[in-house]
Amino acid sequence: MAEQLDPMLSLRGLTRRFGGLTAVDVIDLDLAKGELISIIGPNGAGKTTLFNLVTGLDRPDAGAVSFEGQDITGLSPERLAAEGIARTFQLGRVFGNLSVMDNVLIGAHTRLRAVKPAVPVIGPLLEMGLALLRPASVRAEEERLREEVKAILARFGERLLPRIDQPAYSLSYANRRRVEIARALALKPRLLLLDEPTAGMNPTETAEMQGLVAELKVEGLTILLIEHKLEMVMRLSDRVIVMDEGRKIAEGPGEAVRNDPKVIEAYLGHGLTTEQESAA
Amino acid sequence: MSSWLDYTINGLIVGNVYALVAVGLALIFGVSRLINFAQGSIYLVGAYIGWVAVVQLHTPLPLTILVVAVAAALVGLIIERFGLRPLQNSVRIAPLLATIGISFVLDQLVMLTFSPNPRALPSQLPDVRFQVGNGTIGPLDLLIAGVGITSALLLFVFLRYSKLGWAVRATAQDRDAAMQMGVDVNRVNQAVFGIAAALGGVSGMLVGMYYNQIDTAMSLQATLKGVVAEVVGGAGNVPGAVIGSLLLGLVESYGVAVFGTSYRNLFAFLLLVVVLVLRPNGLFASARQAPPEPLTGTFIAPSRPVRIPRWALLVAAGGFAILPLFPVSFYVLQTLINAWLLGMLALSLTLVAGTIGQVSLGHAALLAIGAYTSALLSLTLSVPVGLAIIGGGLMSAALGTLLISPSFRLRGHYVSIATLAIGEIVSLVILNWESVTRGPIGISGIPPLSLFGYDLISPTSIYWFSLAVMVVLALLQARLLGSHLGRSFRAIRDDDIAARAYGLSLNRYKSLAFIFGGFAAGVSGGIAAHLYSYINHETFNTQQSILALTVVILGGLGNVVGAIVGSVALVGLPEVFRLAAEYRILIYGIVLLLLVRFRPQGLLGTI
Numbered sequence A: 001m002a003e004q005l006d007p008m009l010s011l012r013g014l015t016r017r018f019g020g021l022t023a024v025d026v027i028d029l030d031l032a033k034g035e036l037i038s039i040i041g042p043n044g045a046g047k048t049t050l051f052n053l054v055t056g057l058d059r060p061d062a063g064a065v066s067f068e069g070q071d072i073t074g075l076s077p078e079r080l081a082a083e084g085i086a087r088t089f090q091l092g093r094v095f096g097n098l099s100v101m102d103n104v105l106i107g108a109h110t111r112l113r114a115v116k117p118a119v120p121v122i123g124p125l126l127e128m129g130l131a132l133l134r135p136a137s138v139r140a141e142e143e144r145l146r147e148e149v150k151a152i153l154a155r156f157g158e159r160l161l162p163r164i165d166q167p168a169y170s171l172s173y174a175n176r177r178r179v180e181i182a183r184a185l186a187l188k189p190r191l192l193l194l195d196e197p198t199a200g201m202n203p204t205e206t207a208e209m210q211g212l213v214a215e216l217k218v219e220g221l222t223i224l225l226i227e228h229k230l231e232m233v234m235r236l237s238d239r240v241i242v243m244d245e246g247r248k249i250a251e252g253p254g255e256a257v258r259n260d261p262k263v264i265e266a267y268l269g270h271g272l273t274t275e276q277e278s279a280a
Numbered sequence B: 001m002s003s004w005l006d007y008t009i010n011g012l013i014v015g016n017v018y019a020l021v022a023v024g025l026a027l028i029f030g031v032s033r034l035i036n037f038a039q040g041s042i043y044l045v046g047a048y049i050g051w052v053a054v055v056q057l058h059t060p061l062p063l064t065i066l067v068v069a070v071a072a073a074l075v076g077l078i079i080e081r082f083g084l085r086p087l088q089n090s091v092r093i094a095p096l097l098a099t100i101g102i103s104f105v106l107d108q109l110v111m112l113t114f115s116p117n118p119r120a121l122p123s124q125l126p127d128v129r130f131q132v133g134n135g136t137i138g139p140l141d142l143l144i145a146g147v148g149i150t151s152a153l154l155l156f157v158f159l160r161y162s163k164l165g166w167a168v169r170a171t172a173q174d175r176d177a178a179m180q181m182g183v184d185v186n187r188v189n190q191a192v193f194g195i196a197a198a199l200g201g202v203s204g205m206l207v208g209m210y211y212n213q214i215d216t217a218m219s220l221q222a223t224l225k226g227v228v229a230e231v232v233g234g235a236g237n238v239p240g241a242v243i244g245s246l247l248l249g250l251v252e253s254y255g256v257a258v259f260g261t262s263y264r265n266l267f268a269f270l271l272l273v274v275v276l277v278l279r280p281n282g283l284f285a286s287a288r289q290a291p292p293e294p295l296t297g298t299f300i301a302p303s304r305p306v307r308i309p310r311w312a313l314l315v316a317a318g319g320f321a322i323l324p325l326f327p328v329s330f331y332v333l334q335t336l337i338n339a340w341l342l343g344m345l346a347l348s349l350t351l352v353a354g355t356i357g358q359v360s361l362g363h364a365a366l367l368a369i370g371a372y373t374s375a376l377l378s379l380t381l382s383v384p385v386g387l388a389i390i391g392g393g394l395m396s397a398a399l400g401t402l403l404i405s406p407s408f409r410l411r412g413h414y415v416s417i418a419t420l421a422i423g424e425i426v427s428l429v430i431l432n433w434e435s436v437t438r439g440p441i442g443i444s445g446i447p448p449l450s451l452f453g454y455d456l457i458s459p460t461s462i463y464w465f466s467l468a469v470m471v472v473l474a475l476l477q478a479r480l481l482g483s484h485l486g487r488s489f490r491a492i493r494d495d496d497i498a499a500r501a502y503g504l505s506l507n508r509y510k511s512l513a514f515i516f517g518g519f520a521a522g523v524s525g526g527i528a529a530h531l532y533s534y535i536n537h538e539t540f541n542t543q544q545s546i547l548a549l550t551v552v553i554l555g556g557l558g559n560v561v562g563a564i565v566g567s568v569a570l571v572g573l574p575e576v577f578r579l580a581a582e583y584r585i586l587i588y589g590i591v592l593l594l595l596v597r598f599r600p601q602g603l604l605g606t607i
């Protein structure tokens, strides 16, 4: 295990039970700034549940999460978003009736300043007043964010830009996944959690996505990635963590983990999917 | 009635009746995650079929029970087959709206067939009472207890030992898994609706006999009580529903013993709100459960709103503005004034139900708060009417938001239940808080509309005033929707979990939506108070809430122009066709049902 002095994110003994099932079982993890760690494991291993615990959508039964040295265990997802933690969802959770532009602008919500003065108690009322009056500062901020959204969408080539005003429900599955990632980037995250960003994508689209994640890594973004496509995992990851039945069964550089007998057994025990076979 | 034992017996008997309704609700919720707002209507139908059987056909008691059970079950099957099954693959809001529409249609049909006047429903049992300890118990009490226990046993045997019963349990546990195992979900739904309706119908008949009176107001009360009991016991939990019902019966009965009869319902709804807030999954749910609502899928029908060019809107507004300059009748102006007032309410509801997705069924309470505030400000404090109306709007915004805020954590159907209950609480408080609201007498002599010292008495000036207020509110709302708040509200509606993950606080934005919407509704109520010059606790009722909901669906959820077009259409068309008043609500219910089925995005599209 690579020991960092000041990990950006660290999990200690994180545990979550659903009735008799322990979905996440005493997980420890340290993620350094700028590092990309992949979490792999068979279906139902507890990967998504782990993400939910880190992003505040679920609370652990035991254990602690700390981010940039602060204890963030059990904080609300709203708070964690404001701290700079952004995630995508495995099944895709775009806002179906919002346009691509509005979806991504929601990603920038925590960065609104002019329209959301940090005044206690009457802050929300001021926010409504400013939204109705729209003084120059508010208009300028909105305009700046819209330009930023276009720049983010441009990272996906011509996939999203021509559809910027279309409602998200009308997009293809792959495009909806892209909108999710664009939305996460609009938050200007310090930590990005990607839950199977290439699920349901064909090889070309997967390669594109892999290129994008690689770029983000080069730019210094700290990333936690859940992915079934092993080839992509091997190329991108600094380290790989393998989960099975809630537990961490292996951790280390990609090649070492891949040849670990425990890992092979875990995958064989659950039956390999064709996707994993072709990648392996 | 005197002793505590009497109150206990009464509580248990009434609880038994609630249980018959609540068990049906729980079964339905179990298999289809749907709160059937039409359950009370079936109860009503059961009561009236019982009346026909007893009074006109003179059937003996066992046959009466059988006739009621079979007829009610048939109604249930029809609702399932034609009202709900076609909606299986539609958006989440559709079945909820459909049961509301069905409930209105059934109630109106009963009212049109039997007239709204109460009728006596004799029990056919000897009128004797047996002494038990220091209380008494009558044969009807025993009958109700007997029916309750027998149905519970039959249901238990059915669920535990029959193949269909097994399928029902499997579906309730995991619908997808059950379907993969070859369970015919349609048959399960049928069985469940049939059983629920039979129990509900018999329950209505028994209550009619218990009080020796039936009337059409029973329906809404039964739905509310059944839902309270079911939610207290944990939605979808059948034994929980029985215990919740008995508990509700006892709470009410003891409440009546201490505070008096007019407080009966207040206790029921307070119990509901407390349970919803503290234990939204019911008293018996384990502390941390996955939320019962499905987490994915769209809530409202996706659509591309019809874009109306700005010049067309200007022409329409201008046309309506100069209308009084032409020789139009007083009657036309009066009708349009009603449309503008309803339009303000619809603007409010389309924001709350459409834009941020909180389907409120108690919106008339916001009218009432605005109306009472404005009336009392101008009457007792001599505040000028124009300011008093604004005061009414502000009070509605503040109080409405405060009352609903405990329910901000709830989702989907639970929001509707909570708003329905809060609406009832508001009208009960108005009825009982005599020192301020003058209780059942109501407030009369409310000063007429006036602005800057000039009375607005002529229909033309009232018309202009209400049109202008509505247009200003609509423009403000359109501006709000164009801001970052518009997209934030809609994001919360589409997926509150993703919205939270991106930093949107549900409390903050739901509050803002209710504050903005509450203001518009309060202003509408305020203007109405000065227009009517007399209001009481029944002036603003559930029918208005449902009418507003129909308007909003008709225009397109969240659609500002749609809310106004819908208001003009639903107020105007019945006038054009000179429909008698008693048929109107029936038509509204049918319109709602047809829309949900065939054009869920409304005329102008959801936004």
Ligand SMILES: Nc1ncnc2c1ncn2[C@@H]1O[C@H](COP(=O)(O)OP(=O)(O)OP(=O)(O)O)[C@@H](O)[C@H]1O
Pocket (backbone or CB within 6 Å): A018, A021, A023, A041, A042, A043, A044, A045, A046, A047, A048, A049, A050, A090, B290
């Ligand atoms: N809300 C919940 N209630 C009950 N059980 C749950 C809940 N969420 C997840 N589980 C269970 O926890 C286990 C882990 O699920 P999780 O979704 O974290 O797995 P995963 O590793 O992401 O799998 P996949 O690769 O299929 O996405 C599974 O057995 C799942 O059924």
Ligand SMILES: [Mg+2]
Pocket (backbone or CB within 6 Å): A047, A048, A049, A090
């Ligand atoms: Mg997963």
